[in-house]
Amino acid sequence: MITCKSISKSYTKGTNIVTPLENLDLEVGRGEFLALMGPSGSGKTTLLNLISGIDSPSSGSLIIDGENIASFSRKQLTAWRARKVGYIFQLYHLIPVLTAFENVELPLLITSMSKAERRQKAEEALEIVGLQDRSHHTPSELSGGQEQRVAIARALVADPALLVADEPTGDLDRESATMILELLQKLSRERGKTIVMVTHDARAAAAADRTLHLEKGKLLENEPHL
């Protein structure tokens, strides 16, 4: 599903160049749930942004579902993200003026779906995360855990093959975190989603099929757990 070949990412900050990722190789199988760990500043978010087409690598090839997105323009990446990726953020990033239902419906507005189809898909997605009864609530009327579940519904509503999550449980209590992790596991196992999740929490990483450690822009270890 994901094949990164010697990708590097560097930023120029004034006169000096920062290289959070250097010559990184990574392979993620279809339907795999991968956890990425590593100290702060090790380049986890940077890698996630590359995989999800939020950013482009400085060099190397990045083949996702058969397409080398490393060479895509900003415009191409935008259209690609709409089809292929659902992004789940640590701080949910729901649109505060829209209801849960409207937030979930958002990615479908980019498609040519009819209103009725959009409604059905959005309701299905809310049902998957168990929040069909909260569809008319605005984000401020939801708990953090509920907000994150709405965000997951939004990420999966357009049925993308790939879900990326940047510390999705980082801001949640234990109980809510468990619920989110179970949800991600279910999406991977039952719906075949490929999931890449960044986390600081070893317990969260344990929910994944495999954990990789990033340190100073390099993948250090490979610990599969069964």
Add this chain to the structure above:
Amino acid sequence: MLPLSYALRNLFRDKSRLLQTVGGSALVVMLVMAAAALNGGMKQVLAASGSSRNAILLGAGSEESIQRSEVSAQLSGIAEATIRGVSKVMGRPAATAEIHYMSALHTADGEKGQALFRGVTPSALLVHPEVRLIDGTFPQAGEVMVGKLAWRKLGIAEDALMIGKKVLLDKSEMTISGVFAAPGTVMESEIWAVIGDLRMLAQRETVSCVVLRMDHPKYFSDAELFAQQRLDLELTAMRESDYYAALGDFYKPIRIMTWLTAGLVAAGAIFGGFNTLYAAFASRIRELATLQAIGFGRFAIFFSLMQESLVACLAGTLLASALALWLLDGMTIPFSIGAFTIGITPGVAVIGLVTGILLGILGSIPPAIRCLMPALPKALRS
């Protein structure tokens, strides 16, 4: 595309900012409408004041000011007997000698203003058919009739110029015999008296001009020919419409000043508006980035921001139009040769609407660009 409801709900996220945007755009639109209405009103009164059928015979070299012109008191008789094409109404030629004279007028209540006097003969009503007595009688010796808007031009109370009241022209006392209307013309702000009275008052032997009403605008050439042939009289013939058009040019700097003032205040308000909108959009940079992460193109997001700004500016335009109709429509504005009424005409309303739309669209471009420019990973982190 993002739904319109998203743009509308965003408007109400910060009520004080919304108020600033609506108020600021209302101010700009109102100023532009006021400037358009003022200039339109002034243009219109000058255009309506002169008829292309009327020929003015005035002293050569005084084409810019009838008040400074002097022609012989006998000219009227000579002109109406010589020039073909002068209209006749029931056998009477439509021609009048006139004295145009500006002087102070004092009312019985002690108020005072600069008035425009016109000394005329009864035939003046044939030459200026738009002048219509609405009350009282045409003046006899020792009397005047006042235009309906003369009080406005003078800057005095309206009832000081009622029929039967006395007014002082320089030092001679006159009685008001009538009130006349001459809609949309400068004459409506004038005070008319018998020409003999004004000749005494102005202490002159001559008159200012002779005005002839021709059967058709094309007969103006007859009056022109007369002026050219009678070198001894030292005359120029001018179409009355041309005379007022030239006066209009004279007021051009004032019109430019009006636009300039409106433009300067508007520019200030627009920059304020840029900042307000920028603050509104910038507070949502992360949200705008999230929409991009979901897959919305920058143009779709820009379009939503523009809708937001456009709706606010249209609300401002509506407010400005209501205020303009309420405060400005029908207002009379005095100026040096009379007074004019400003109207919020459909033309002015369209100018206001176009201003509002342009404000909404153009005003959103710089702040939207600034908020959509940052790199996505950075914007998502903010």
